[in-house]
Amino acid sequence: MSTTETEEHKALRTAVAALGKRHGREFDRETLWSEAAKLGYLGVNLPEAYGGGGGGIAELSLVLEELGAAGCPLLMMVVSPAICGTVIARFGTDTQKQHWLPGLAEGTRTMAFGITEPDAGSNSHRITTTARRDPDTGDWLLTGRKVFISGVDTADATLIVARTETASDTNPRTGRLKPCLFIVPRDTPGFQRRQIDMELTAVEKQFELTLDDVRLPADALVGDEDAGLLQLFAGLNPERIMTAAFAIGMGRHALTQAIAYARDRTVWDTPIGAHQAIAHPLAQAHIDLELARLMMQKAAHLYDTGDDAGAGEAANMAKYAAGEACVKAVDQAVHTLGGNGLTREFGLASLITASRVARIAPVSREMILNYVSHQTLGLPKSY
Numbered sequence: 001m002s003t004t005e006t007e008e009h010k011a012l013r014t015a016v017a018a019l020g021k022r023h024g025r026e027f028d029r030e031t032l033w034s035e036a037a038k039l040g041y042l043g044v045n046l047p048e049a050y051g052g053g054g055g056g057i058a059e060l061s062l063v064l065e066e067l068g069a070a071g072c073p074l075l076m077m078v079v080s081p082a083i084c085g086t087v088i089a090r091f092g093t094d095t096q097k098q099h100w101l102p103g104l105a106e107g108t109r110t111m112a113f114g115i116t117e118p119d120a121g122s123n124s125h126r127i128t129t130t131a132r133r134d135p136d137t138g139d140w141l142l143t144g145r146k147v148f149i150s151g152v153d154t155a156d157a158t159l160i161v162a163r164t165e166t167a168s169d170t171n172p173r174t175g176r177l178k179p180c181l182f183i184v185p186r187d188t189p190g191f192q193r194r195q196i197d198m199e200l201t202a203v204e205k206q207f208e209l210t211l212d213d214v215r216l217p218a219d220a221l222v223g224d225e226d227a228g229l230l231q232l233f234a235g236l237n238p239e240r241i242m243t244a245a246f247a248i249g250m251g252r253h254a255l256t257q258a259i260a261y262a263r264d265r266t267v268w269d270t271p272i273g274a275h276q277a278i279a280h281p282l283a284q285a286h287i288d289l290e291l292a293r294l295m296m297q298k299a300a301h302l303y304d305t306g307d308d309a310g311a312g313e314a315a316n317m318a319k320y321a322a323g324e325a326c327v328k329a330v331d332q333a334v335h336t337l338g339g340n341g342l343t344r345e346f347g348l349a350s351l352i353t354a355s356r357v358a359r360i361a362p363v364s365r366e367m368i369l370n371y372v373s374h375q376t377l378g379l380p381k382s383y
């Protein structure tokens, strides 16, 4: 892996930045989504055979970072092409690939992703959404609840993580999970959603989902019923890398505004940016974002070259570093603007809440520290 960007990546970055600049933070999600889709940015990671760009998560994360840096991140990129597109491309049947990938690659169709449950939260091994087979028809029947699932109202379907009723090691009390992934079209009978009242200024909404004996055809199952965690992490590692991109983009966006303000705003004899109490935290925030991006690029490179195990550790570290860098950058940006940091005109105050998402989701700061403590450092577990 080279630590300098290729000419292709530089060109892609410049082109996406120009698109983002045209839309800015007052962007209309539908318009930006369809423009980005037409330019091939949303399916840049998906196979060419299905209309994608034939690239990887390296390219997709670059696109999301640049849109975020321009103030117009597309959160559903984390879910639709990165998780769902990847999982279907790697493990779907030919029929599933033909049915879903061209639309996901073109951005004309989207898919949400649901793993989080009210009584499981960070402990996905405890999920209880259960899939059982109808012995007469071979159909699947899904029952359970999900929470905080983004974009279900606009997505054509949701990729739901469940456990099968019959597998011997799927008892929630044992804590071991053998996940199965099911495509649930939005208007399937028994699949209900309730919007959660979030204190977030974002175009994408979060939903609580109820699955009440949702009947799905046998081919709604993506991949192998017995494959276990491998298939799930094929989607979760890209999700972490993309969340890092989302966070780095937001951090850059906040920092850019703070730097411009600090260069101009003068309340004594020099602009406030000349005071080191203002300049140094901005410089630190920039360094933290750059370091996080390096780890994100490493994670994307490992993932795209097929090193799932290496990518797992790097994706966690990248998500952690980017989430922390984003929270700090936004905090310092708001502070740099003084009272203007809290006005709607400058649009930074709403990022205080938005930046916290990258610390919580899709896996919290503490769960990543747990992962590194146990998996990397070999320390014992407390839970």
Ligand SMILES: Cc1cc2nc3c(=O)[nH]c(=O)nc-3n(C[C@H](O)[C@H](O)[C@H](O)COP(=O)(O)OP(=O)(O)OC[C@H]3O[C@@H](n4cnc5c(N)ncnc54)[C@H](O)[C@@H]3O)c2cc1C
Residues within 6 Å of the ligand: 079, 113, 114, 115, 116, 120, 121, 122, 123, 147, 148, 149, 150, 151, 200, 206, 357, 360, 361, 362, 363, 364, 365, 366, 367, 370, 383
């Ligand atoms: C805006 C937004 C969008 C989201 N979109 C989606 C989506 O599209 N699909 C989806 O499936 N989910 C989504 N989520 C859910 C998200 O992944 C979860 O919120 C996240 O995994 C944390 O779970 P929880 O909220 O239940 O927190 P909890 O698991 O209840 O954790 C609460 C706190 O306890 C800490 N904690 C828990 N266990 C430990 C431990 N062992 N050691 C130390 N600390 C611990 C956590 O770090 C956290 O700080 C979204 C969340 C948000 C906020």
